[in-house]
Each structure stands twice: as structure tokens, then as C-alpha cells.
Amino acid sequence: MRPPFDPTLYLVTDTALCLPRPVADVVRAAVAGGVTAVQVRDKLAPRRELLALTRSVQAALADRPDVPVVVNDAVDVALLAGADGVHVGQEDLPADEVRALIGPDRLLGVSVESAADLAEALALPPGTVDVVGLSPVWATPTKPEAGPGLGLDATRELAAAAHAGGLRAVAIGGIDATRAAAAAATGVDGICVVSAVCAAPDPRAAAARLRAALSPVGAR
Numbered sequence: 494m495r496p497p498f499d500p501t502l503y504l505v506t507d508t509a510l511c512l513p514r515p516v517a518d519v520v521r522a523a524v525a526g527g528v529t530a531v532q533v534r535d536k537l538a539p540r541r542e543l544l545a546l547t548r549s550v551q552a553a554l555a556d557r558p559d560v561p562v563v564v565n566d567a568v569d570v571a572l573l574a575g576a577d578g579v580h581v582g583q584e585d586l587p588a589d590e591v592r593a594l595i596g597p598d599r600l601l602g603v604s605v606e607s608a609a610d611l612a613e614a615l616a617l618p619p620g621t622v623d624v625v626g627l628s629p630v631w632a633t634p635t636k637p638e639a640g641p642g643l644g645l646d647a648t649r650e651l652a653a654a655a656h657a658g659g660l661r662a663v664a665i666g667g668i669d670a671t672r673a674a675a676a677a678a679t680g681v682d683g684i685c686v687v688s689a690v691c692a693a694p695d696p697r698a699a700a701a702r703l704r705a706a707l708s709p710v711g712a713r
């Protein structure tokens with residue numbers, strides 16, 4: 494059985510953007526403001542630091558079992574920490590291999606940057622992938638190498654194709670409170686944000702603003 498996973502407002506952490514605050518403090522505030530899922534992402538941290546970071550986030554959310562903690566890229570760290578899931582990109586381990594490692598009781602997310610990436614995820618046996626991250630909707634300074642954005646129309650098409658194949662879809666890249674409603678209106682199951690929360694002076698208020706921006710479109 495997979496852990497509960499409500500992707501409505503999915504926070505992906507960035508350690509540098511959270512500074513000088515500990516990531517765990519930002520996450521706790523953001524969840525109080527309405528974040529529904531958390532992905533621990535730190536491309537620069539050595540594995541042992543990523544493990545400690547993951548555990549600090551889990552400890553900060555010990556009273557929120559409804560909010561899953563997912564680890565970006567590092568399957569070993571996810572397993573050691575007993576995380577709720579793993580998220581991999583196109584250059585990480587293949588999704589079917591990751592599923593074999595993590596077993597049936599954790600979430601698996603995969604980044605999708607094109608129709609070809611999505612076709613690959615959809616070709617896997619049912620139950621391999623839980624959610625695809627459509628990426629990036631807009632170009633973003635948080636991940637310049639992600640390139641130009643898909644745009645809203647392509648995001649809408651990819652979300653529909655993911656749903657037709659039984660996968661959930663979230664949108665990521667360049668989303669802030671001014672763009673949240675437009676991103677959600679593509680039909681995705683949720684939006685992912687990094688800087689809109691991690692770089693905010695008040696992460697709780699930032700998360701609440703994003704939730705408020707989502708509610709008129711009835712995002713799940």
C-alpha cells in the first residue's frame with residue numbers, strides 16, 4: 494500500500510534558498526500554510542548530509558503523517574530514512590529499476606519533459622510510477638538547465654495523456670502565486686514549487702497564498 498499522497502501543493506526543497514533558515518523549519522511552516530507533500534532535493538549535499546536533511550524534515554513533520562516526504566534522486570537515502578517515496582529525473586536510475594528497489598509501499602515520481610518521456614513512463618507496468626512531474630511549465634532561474642518552458646498547452650496535453658494512462662500529474666517550473674491558477678487549470682493534480690516557498694520571507698504565508706490561488710479552480 495502506498496502512503497497517502499495529496500499532490501495539491503507539493504513543495505520541493507532547496508537548501509540554499511531556505512538559508513539562513515534550516516530546511517526543516519521552512520518545511521514545517523509551509524505545511525502549516527497548506528503544503529500537502531514535500532520532496533527533499535539538494536543536488537549539492539553529500540549523501541550523508543542528504544540523509545541527515547531528510548531525517549530532519551521527517552522529524553519536523555512527525556505530527557503530520559498525511560504529508561509524505563519524498564527524496565529526490567537518492568534511492569539509498571530514501572530507503573535508509575524510511576521515506577515515503579522517491580522522485581527521479583530522466584538522468585537518474587530508470588523508474589522500473591527504482592520500483593524494484595523501493596518495493597510496492599513507497600511513492601515513485603518521475604520527471605517528464607516531453608511526450609517521449611511520458612510515453613516511456615506509460616509503457617511501464619501499472620503500479621510502477623505514481624506521478625509524473627511535467628517540467629518545466631515555465632523557464633525558471635531555480636533550474637536554468639531545465640530549459641524553455643513547455644507552456645500551458647503542452648502541459649495540458651501531457652496531463653491529459655498521463656491521466657488517460659492512469660498516472661497522476663503535477664506541474665513544476667516557474668510557478669508562483671500569480672501563476673498557480675493557470676498552472677492548475679491545465680488539469681494537473683497539483684503544482685510543485687521551490688522558490689515561491691523556499692525563498693519567501695514567510696513560508697507559511699506563501700503556502701497559504703498559493704492554496705488560496707488554487708481554490709477558485711477547484712484544484713484537488
Ligand code: TZP
Binds near residue numbers: 635636666687688689
Ligand atoms: N524541476 C524542473 S523545474 C524545477 C525543478 C526542480 C525547479 C522549479 O523551481 P521554481 O523555483 O518553483 O521555479
Ligand code: MG
Binds near residue numbers: 565566582583584
Ligand atoms: Mg534527478
